[in-house]
Ligand SMILES: Nc1nc2c(ncn2[C@@H]2O[C@H](COP(=O)(O)OP(=O)(O)OP(=O)(O)O)[C@@H](O)[C@H]2O)c(=O)[nH]1
C-alpha cells in the first residue's frame with residue numbers, strides 16, 4: 001500500500017513540473033518579436049487594413065515594447081527612440097516584404113479620369129500686380145522726359161511688387177547710368193530697357209520638373225515642403241492632375257500626419273486627379289508614410305510618388321529635422337527624390353526669402369512653387385528668390401481650382417506686369 005502511495009505521489013509531481021514548464025514556454029512566446037527586439041531588430045509592423053482606394057501606411061511602433069519578463073523593467077523596455085533607430089537601420093530589409101505583400105493585394109483599379117482644365121493666363125490673373133505697375137508706367141510715359149519723378153515711380157512700383165531693395169537697385173542703377181550717358185533718352189526706351197533687364201534676370205534657370213526614366217527601378221519622388229497654409233496640398237492636387245494628363249501613373253502619400261483632415265484633403269485631390277493614395281495614422285511618423293508610399297508606388301509600377309508634408313515654421317529645429325529624415329527615407333531604393341519643391345505664398349512677401357533659405361539648407365530644395373499670385377501684388381518676390389538664393393521658380397499658383405497652376409514663364413510674367 002505505501003508503495004502504491006509513493007508511486008502516486010511521484011506521478012503527481014512529474015505532471016505538475018510538466019505543466020509548469022509548458023506554461024513558462026507559452027509565456028515566453030506571448031510577445032511576438034520580443035527576443036528580436038531585444039537584439040535590436042524592429043518589431044514587425046501592424047498589418048495594413050484594406051481600403052477602397054487608400055492603403056494605410058505601415059507605421060513603426062512608437063510606443064515602448066514590454067518584453068516577456070515583466071519583473072525586470074530596466075533592460076526589457078525599448079524606448080521609442082531606440083526602436084526608431086533600429087527601424088531606420090533595417091527598414092529596407094524588413095518592412096519592404098510585409099508592405100509589398102499587403103499592397104499588392106490591395107492594388108486598386110484607377111477609376112477616375114483626371115479632370116480636364118484650361119490653362120489660365122498670367123495677364124488675366126495677376127490683376128493687382130499689374131495695377132501697381134501700370135500706375136508707374138503711366139506716370140513715366142506721361143512726362144516729356146526722364147525726370148527724378150520717373151525714377152521714383154519705378155522704384156516705388158518695384159518695391160511694392162516685392163522685388164526687394166537689392167534687386168530694385170540692381171535693376172535701376174545700371175539704367176540710371178545709361179540715361180546719364182545719353183544712351184537712353186526717351187521714357188518708352190527706359191521702360192523697354194527695364195522690361196528687358198527684368199527678363200534677363202530671370203533667364204537661364206532650369207524650370208522643368210524632373211522625371212527620370214529609371215527603367216522600372218522605382219518611382220521618382222517629389223516632396224512638397226513649406227510653412228503652414230501656403231498651398232502645398234492644393235498644389236500637389238494640381239500637379240498630380242497635370243502629371244496624370246501627361247500619362248504618368250501617380251501616387252500621393254499623405255506625409256502630413258499632424259491632422260487626420262490633412263490626409264482626407266489629399267485623398268480628395270487623389271480622387272479628383274486620378275492618382276493613387278497612401279496614408280498613415282494620425283500622429284504617426286511621416287517618413288514611414290513616405291516610405292510606404294514609395295514601396296506601394298514601386299509595386300504598382302507608378303512613375304511618380306508625390307509626398308505631402310505638414311506645414312512647419314522654418315525656425316522649429318525639431319520639425320526641420322523631421323523633414324530631413326523624410327527626405328532621406330524618400331531617397332532610399334527603390335525611390336529616388338528628383339524634386340523637393342518649396343511652396344511659398346506670394347502674399348507673404350520678403351519673408352518667403354527667409355523660408356527659402358532655411359528649407360533649402362535642410363531638404364536640398366530643387367525649386368519653388370509660388371502660390372496665390374492671383375490677387376497678390378507681390379509677385380516680385382520671384383526676383384529676390386532667383387537672384388539672391390539661386391532657386392528656380394518652377395510653378396505658379398493662379399487660383400484655387402485644379403487647373404490653376406502654370407509653369408513659370410518669366411517672359412510672359414514680365415510682359416503681363418508691363419501690359420496696360
Ligand atoms: N487664391 C489662391 N489660393 C490658393 C492657391 N493655392 C492654394 N490656395 C488656397 O490656400 C489655402 C491653403 O491651401 P493648402 O493646400 O491647404 O495649404 P497647405 O500648405 O497644404 O496647408 P497646411 O497643410 O495646413 O500647412 C486653401 O484655401 C487653398 O485653396 C493659389 O494659387 N491661389
Ligand SMILES: [Mg+2]
Pocket residue numbers: 232233234256262308309310311
Ligand atoms: Mg497641407
